[in-house]
Amino acid sequence: MSTIVAPSLLAADFLHLNRDIEMLNRSEADWIHLDIMDGVFVPNISFGFPVINQLRKITLKPLDAHLMIVTPEKFIDEIAAAGATYMNVHYEACPHLHRIVQEIRKKGMKPAVTLNPHTPLSLLEEILPDLEMVLLMSVNPGFGGQQFIEGTIRKVAQLREMIAKRNSSTLIEVDGGINLETGRKLVDAGADVLVAGSFVFSSDDPIETIRQLKAL
C-alpha cells in the first residue's frame, strides 16, 4: 500500500481556498485534513462549519476531521453532516471516549483517536479494537509550521507492534512537522498516513510535493 497523504488545509491560503482545493483535487492527495480548534483545548482558533460546509461542495477527496476541541461529542452530528469520512477526537479531551467512539461509528464515520506527544500509547490498550485509526501528534497541537518531535518515530514503531499483535487493520496517522525527511522515517517505522500542512502549501510545486510524499 502506498503512503496515504492528507494535506492539512490549515496551511492553505484562506483568501484562495477555492484555488487550493482545486489544486488538491488535481493532486494525488488521498484525503483533506481539517484542523478544527476552539481556543480552549488548544491555544488557537481555526475554522468551523460555515467554512467546512462550503468547501465540502468543491472537494473530491474524503475529509479527515481533526477536532482539537473540548467536548467534541457535541459536534458529532455536524461533522457527519459535513460529510467527513474520519472523525479524530483527542484522548485528552474525552473522559467518555468509548461512548464517543461508538457514536461516531453510529453516525457512519470512521472513529479515530488522537494522542498528544506526551500521552503514552498504553492508554489505548482498551479502545484500540474499536478504532479505524490512531493519530499521533508529532508536534503540540494548535499551530502549523512547528518542529517535528523525533520521539514520535519510536512511538509509531511501538504502535505498529501493538496493532500487529492484534492482527488489526487500524491505520497509523502522524501529524505535525512532516516533510520528506521526517516522513521517510515515519513510513519506515510503520506510519500509514502522513498529514502535511506547511510543507505542501509553502512548496513551489505542491502537486509534485504531494507526489513525493506519496512515494515514500
Ligand code: DX5
Ligand atoms: C497542528 C495541526 C496540524 C497542522 C500541521 O495542530 O493538527 O494538522 O496543520 O501543520 P504542519 O504540517 O505545518 O506541521
Ligand code: ZN
Ligand atoms: Zn491536524
